Amino acid sequence: MQYYNSNTVLYLNGDFVKSETAQIDLYGQSLHYGFAAFEGIRAYNTHNGTRIFKAKKHYNRLKQSCDLVSIPFPWDIDDLIKQTYKLLEMNNMKDAYIRPLVYSDSNMSLIAPEKANIMICAWDWAAYFGDKQLKCCISSYQRPNPKSTHMEAKISGHYVNSILATTEAKKRGFDEAILLDMNENIAEAPGANIFVEKGGKLFTPPLGHILPGITRATVIQLCKKLDLECVEKELTVADLKAADSAFFCGTAAEIVGLKSVDDTVFPLKWTESIGATIQRTYKCLVLEKQNYEVII
Template identity: 65%
Template sequence: MKYYNANTIIYLDGRFEKAADSSTDLYGQSLHYGYAAFEGIRAYKTHNGNRIFKAAAHFDRLEHSCKLANIPFPWDKQELIRETYKLLTLNKLKDAYIRPLVFCHPNMKLNQPVGVSIFICAWDWDAYSGNKLLNLTISDYERPNPKSTPMEAKLSGNYVNSILATTAANIKGYDEALLLDMNGFVAEASGANIFIEKDGKLYTPSLGNILPGITRATVKELCTVLDIECIEKKLTVDELKNADSAFLCGTATEVAGIASIDEVVYRTMWRESIGYTIQRAYKNLVLEKVNYEVII
């Protein structure tokens, strides 16, 4: 996938410039140590115009991630949102993925940054999983212990764990990896949260060892609107494999149904599952076809 071309515009520290003409310092802490915070945000073409879904929530989380990692965040978030809309216009993007990244200036010491920059880019985006049901495997890799790194923060370095897990799953022929926490409970996929359905209720892992996804929160809000009981709890592998159905959710993934976990194939037809109902409701929400926002 090509993310930019000779005409692509990016936002960097208050100015717009061509991506092909931009550069970064090879001595930066972010490059050497993965010391950076980022977000994944979606923009959609709606009947109300081009809209960034939950922009404020994403930039709030970006600031929170920086705070948890002791990375300065000196920017006005409303201004960043305005500049992001301008970035989409300059690149003539409608359905897009947006990536803000806070990265650190040159510093070879293992301490707080001596300076930071913010970079925002965007590119065309379609369904992440191709609208197919996913086959998952439980990974040999575990989610990091929250005592070793702040799991609430969306930090670049944390995603080495995700890359390793996904690569191992793909080599085995699976679409995605599902990671457990250090106690053997279900955590999340490499870049998405998980929900399971059992006896007409939804269950999702409780916070603490997972990223508190914005899409995850939106799914819970939709459950309230649609009168679907949704329970947060520690989920065991047995509960996962004995579920009626399951799905992943995330900004990039949106809502994607799961066909199987290792040797277990879910018997409930996807179109008869609660996940399918949530998938349609979520799509209507982001496209503003049904204004759930007045409720949630």
């Protein structure tokens, strides 16, 4: 996939520069150790114009991620949002995936840097998994022990774990992986949270071993609007395989249904599932269509 061309502009430390000419320090911890923080944000072309969905929540989480691991974050969030809209306008983008990245200055030690840099880029990106239901497998890789790192921080180095899990799944003939936590409970997908439907209710793993996804929080809010019961609780592999239906959610993935886990096919038709209702309602929300679907 081509993420930029000769005309693409990105934001770098207060300036707008051509993507082709932007440079990064090769002696920084971010490149050598994965010590950087990032966000994935989406902009949508709505009837009210281009809207960045939950921009402030994403940039607040970016700052929180930096604070948790002692990466300096001296930037004003409102200004970053303003510059992001300007970036979209300069690249003539209305629907876009936006990637802010905070990375370290020159520093080859194992001590947090005294200075950091910020880059914001954007590209055209459809829903990460497309619109098909996914065949998934339980990964042999686990999510890191939360006592070994800050799982609530969106840190670049954490995604080595994600790359290993997805690569393994695809080599085995599946679309995506599902990772367990250190206690062998369901955690999340490599780049998305998971919800499980059983008996007309939704269930999702609790915080602690997972990234607190902004889309995950949005799904929980939508359940309240739609008067759907959503329970945060630990889920075993047996719970997942006994479910009626399941779906992933995330900024890149949006809402995507699962067809199966390992050899177990979910019995409920996707179009009749709560996940499909959430999928339609989420699309209405991001496109600023106010008439939420009502379940009777």
